[in-house]
Amino acid sequence: MAKQVPLVDYLELGDDPHLVANECTSCGARFFDRRNACASCEGTAFKKAAISTTGEVRAYTIVAFAAPGVPVPYVAALIDCAGTSVRANLLNVTPDPEHVTLGMKVRLITEVIGTDDEGTEAIGFGFEPLGG
Amino acid sequence: MASASDELWILGIHMTNFGKRPESDIVDLAAEAVSGALSDGGVTMKDMGVIGAGNLMAANAGIGQQLQKQLGQTGIPVYNVANACATGATALRVAAMAVKAGECDMGLAFGVEKLSGAGLLSGGSRKEDSSTWTPSGRYGAVAPVDGRIGTEIMPGVFAQIGMEYGHKYGGTSFELFAKISEKNHSHSTLNPKAAYTKKMTLEEIMGDVMIAYPNTRPMCSANCDGAAAAVVVSGAKLKTLSKEQQRRAVKLTASILTTDPWEESCQILPDVNTLTRNAATQAYEQAGVGPSDLDLVELHDCFATAELVHYDNLMLCEQGGAVDFFNSGATWRTGTTPVNVSGGLESKGHPIAATGIANVWEVATHLRGEGGDRQIAGAKVGLTHVIGLGSACGIHILEKSAA
Numbered sequence: 001m002a003k004q005v006p007l008v009d010y011l012e013l014g015d016d017p018h019l020v021a022n023e024c025t026s027c028g029a030r031f032f033d034r035r036n037a038c039a040s041c042e043g044t045a046f047k048k049a050a051i052s053t054t055g056e057v058r059a060y061t062i063v064a065f066a067a068p069g070v071p072v073p074y075v076a077a078l079i080d081c082a083g084t085s086v087r088a089n090l091l092n093v094t095p096d097p098e099h100v101t102l103g104m105k106v107r108l109i110t111e112v113i114g115t116d117d118e119g120t121e122a123i124g125f126g127f128e129p130l131g132g
Numbered sequence: 133m134a135s136a137s138d139e140l141w142i143l144g145i146h147m148t149n150f151g152k153r154p155e156s157d158i159v160d161l162a163a164e165a166v167s168g169a170l171s172d173g174g175v176t177m178k179d180m181g182v183i184g185a186g187n188l189m190a191a192n193a194g195i196g197q198q199l200q201k202q203l204g205q206t207g208i209p210v211y212n213v214a215n216a217c218a219t220g221a222t223a224l225r226v227a228a229m230a231v232k233a234g235e236c237d238m239g240l241a242f243g244v245e246k247l248s249g250a251g252l253l254s255g256g257s258r259k260e261d262s263s264t265w266t267p268s269g270r271y272g273a274v275a276p277v278d279g280r281i282g283t284e285i286m287p288g289v290f291a292q293i294g295m296e297y298g299h300k301y302g303g304t305s306f307e308l309f310a311k312i313s314e315k316n317h318s319h320s321t322l323n324p325k326a327a328y329t330k331k332m333t334l335e336e337i338m339g340d341v342m343i344a345y346p347n348t349r350p351m352c353s354a355n356c357d358g359a360a361a362a363v364v365v366s367g368a369k370l371k372t373l374s375k376e377q378q379r380r381a382v383k384l385t386a387s388i389l390t391t392d393p394w395e396e397s398c399q400i401l402p403d404v405n406t407l408t409r410n411a412a413t414q415a416y417e418q419a420g421v422g423p424s425d426l427d428l429v430e431l432h433d434c435f436a437t438a439e440l441v442h443y444d445n446l447m448l449c450e451q452g453g454a455v456d457f458f459n460s461g462a463t464w465r466t467g468t469t470p471v472n473v474s475g476g477l478e479s480k481g482h483p484i485a486a487t488g489i490a491n492v493w494e495v496a497t498h499l500r501g502e503g504g505d506r507q508i509a510g511a512k513v514g515l516t517h518v519i520g521l522g523s524a525c526g527i528h529i530l531e532k533s534a535a
Contacts, residue, residue, distance in 0.1 A: 008271040008277065009267060010272075031399060032399060033399075060295055061345055063283050063343075064342040065343045066255065066279055067256055074283075078296065085399075097346075114261055116262070117264055
């Protein structure tokens, strides 16, 4: 199997791919990047927290016009994963408003976004409809 | 009752025509707006004690000093400010704070931008993937993420903001958002300074080029060139000026700037709601008025999907009631709370740093009774609102002079 790297460092690969956040140990606020202090409570201690791999679409847009090199249309969404908001594309769904609905239940999946000169695959993530 | 020295007034104000201005660079546009505001107020650069200068796209160019070299170098302090789409409001806020603090009795604020043909301002280009995956940036990304992990383009970000409101309260649809755009394009036909003054039918708006569902092209703010400027004066100083200056002065009863307090999802989707509600609450209290007192509102319709949520954020309607409020016709120029009678950012245009002062010009013009064909009859109180993503919210409330 080719060597793999995650598209971003908050995507954990392996048998059970999932997103990981820095969680404030005082108030529970979660951040996908590093913070000097919690933006909510100013606490300075964080621990790693696994994000639920299922969620609900709270908002979406179907991008039809983007920079050259970005394939369109694609569905960008805000997904509520058991209380933690996640930004991702919706995959394996027809990109039109008849097929994408607010409140639809989705689950995290990974996909190969490309292979570099050393044969390493970059792995991205998105969400697909549950039971779809 | 506040003493006169605590009062702030707009003494002079001007906005340039918005649109394609190939003959003018940013200094020319700034000078046009500032000259207009100074002459409107019957004052000169020598009367100014401070300058708040706004330009976003060339924020390191010292536009305030460039303006001084064009119109008058008097040695006064210049604060060059950049605060995304709230840049103009921030410049005005700087002048207002300086006058209110008593550091000077007159201050100048201006905002200018050249944006014609700018296209997508964020997510408008993407680097090619590198030949070897190397993590970089705060998320350790090995490749560009726009379009791979959601979207960075503004039409898409604000589409989601409108859709989120629909998910929370229901009642939204592509057609509803398009109707908001229909209203603003209709309003623009009466505004000779607008970049676009063409009435558009609902069918034309919905059938136009889709940018990011549900925002089609005419539902997006129009990139264009333009500038606006204002002179702020203290109440004490105004009393020493002519009766005509006092008559045309417009009272600045609230000047507020907020940023977004932490919200759970603000790292994912910029929050434009909480900071607007907070700014509105502070502004109404400072001005001693409520939403029902407003005769007109110029709010930040950078996209049709954004206008809807701000009806609610500015408390023009009950919480969750923005859809019903719009459907009642309240925000048309003939309604109870006319919103964006200038045509809004969707048709008047959105030269970013100019917008936060241009909307003050629009309201001030109605309060002076100088609105011509689009005058809102008898307007006494108006509110302006801008949002800069990231986020910053500027709100100003203006009141007609009693003189």
